[in-house]
Amino acid sequence: MHNFEYVRPKTIDEAVSALSSDEAQPLSGGQTLMPTMKARLAAPEKLVSLTAIDEMKGVRMDGDQLWIGGGTTHATVARETADSYPALSSLAGRIGDPSVRSMGTIGGSIANNDPSACYPAGALGSGATIVTNTREIAADDFFQGMFMTALEEGEIVTAVKFPIPQKAIYQKFIQPASRFPLTAVFVAHFGDNVRVAVTGASGGGVFRWTEAEEALASNFTGDAVAGLSVSAEDMISDLHGSGEYRAHLTKVMTKRAVDALA
Amino acid sequence: MNSIKMRVNGKEVSGTVEGRTLLVDFLRKDLRLTGTHVGCDTTQCGACVVHVNGNPVKACSMLAAEADGAEVGTIEGQANADGSLSVIQAAFQEHHGLQCGFCTPGMIMAAASLLKENPKPSEHEIREYLDGNICRCTGYHNIVKAILAASGQEVAPPAMAAE
Numbered sequence: 001m002h003n004f005e006y007v008r009p010k011t012i013d014e015a016v017s018a019l020s021s022d023e024a025q026p027l028s029g030g031q032t033l034m035p036t037m038k039a040r041l042a043a044p045e046k047l048v049s050l051t052a053i054d055e056m057k058g059v060r061m062d063g064d065q066l067w068i069g070g071g072t073t074h075a076t077v078a079r080e081t082a083d084s085y086p087a088l089s090s091l092a093g094r095i096g097d098p099s100v101r102s103m104g105t106i107g108g109s110i111a112n113n114d115p116s117a118c119y120p121a122g123a124l125g126s127g128a129t130i131v132t133n134t135r136e137i138a139a140d141d142f143f144q145g146m147f148m149t150a151l152e153e154g155e156i157v158t159a160v161k162f163p164i165p166q167k168a169i170y171q172k173f174i175q176p177a178s179r180f181p182l183t184a185v186f187v188a189h190f191g192d193n194v195r196v197a198v199t200g201a202s203g204g205g206v207f208r209w210t211e212a213e214e215a216l217a218s219n220f221t222g223d224a225v226a227g228l229s230v231s232a233e234d235m236i237s238d239l240h241g242s243g244e245y246r247a248h249l250t251k252v253m254t255k256r257a258v259d260a261l262a
Numbered sequence: 263m264n265s266i267k268m269r270v271n272g273k274e275v276s277g278t279v280e281g282r283t284l285l286v287d288f289l290r291k292d293l294r295l296t297g298t299h300v301g302c303d304t305t306q307c308g309a310c311v312v313h314v315n316g317n318p319v320k321a322c323s324m325l326a327a328e329a330d331g332a333e334v335g336t337i338e339g340q341a342n343a344d345g346s347l348s349v350i351q352a353a354f355q356e357h358h359g360l361q362c363g364f365c366t367p368g369m370i371m372a373a374a375s376l377l378k379e380n381p382k383p384s385e386h387e388i389r390e391y392l393d394g395n396i397c398r399c400t401g402y403h404n405i406v407k408a409i410l411a412a413s414g415q416e417v418a419p420p421a422m423a424a425e
Binding site: 001002003004005006008027030031034035037038047049051075096097098099100102103179 | 264280281282284303304305308311314317318319320322323324325327328330372375376391393394395
């Protein structure tokens, strides 16, 4: 790893100002960034640690929404949302392994937008709001493609706000070596509408399977999905699975999710 | 350079590190606590698991500077005060939970975290928890048995070879 200047601010304002210089990058757990820097795929001149900012940590109810600070670790989310939002707790509790969950944070995962990460599916599937130091962004507008988000240079995910569905589930088909989803689906039922977010499958990153959402809104059964088909055109094709396989998994995992909830 | 201070196995330590210095390198090279091993150096094998503020962490994927002010526990701090093996260490010895021993520090530290969170884990829960710890010798069976035994649960005796 190339050397860099390291700073660890205590407040969001200090962090934003530290990030204003060129070549500065935030560090928010580092479970992706550390390996990336060791492989010299990233070599920031300055790392701004977000791990000592108390105002970015914690889980609480904010009206009828669940507020989770951007610097909250997966382990804390898994533990503290078990009652308020069990599907999200289950998602957080299955990311990586226990040591990764001690370090990795929701803000880091969402800002990175790995096409196979779990949190983007949870956020998009829930219709969450991404809170940054300057604005609030709907999850529908936030995730913009593989490793691409609506974040501007130096903008930090300070929190994520989740509306809580009537019922929801995260169905994950893991790639057993990496523990990332080969394909995973987050299905949330809000009574009058259904959201289906898919991760691990598309080269464009997390996406909503709107055809399934429409079918499920009027008939929330596995059968409603059975007749649909998913195009393999934009799907990731690699040594772990072809695009056709991932397209098929999208449907299978959605059906399993609905069967488990119905 | 960054000045850092932390408590390691109950003792105050300090040092000056580069931004890029990993926690595992600070422990091994600066503090000479070489019980924490580096296997893969890519967050996968778990040989470097230590405790930071009570949580399991892969020390190869955390900057030393990130542990400034933290309470750190390593394998060297696991034995009892009189130097005898901890319950988990003794169970690994008793149940032959190691062969070459390279992964063992990480296995013991992960096991200690598990038993703190979940004092009576099922065999399935133990296997799930050890997701991030790789052992290339034992095939895991005896590691799982050792952790079951350390949690005070019955361990089936090994099957007798057919006559």
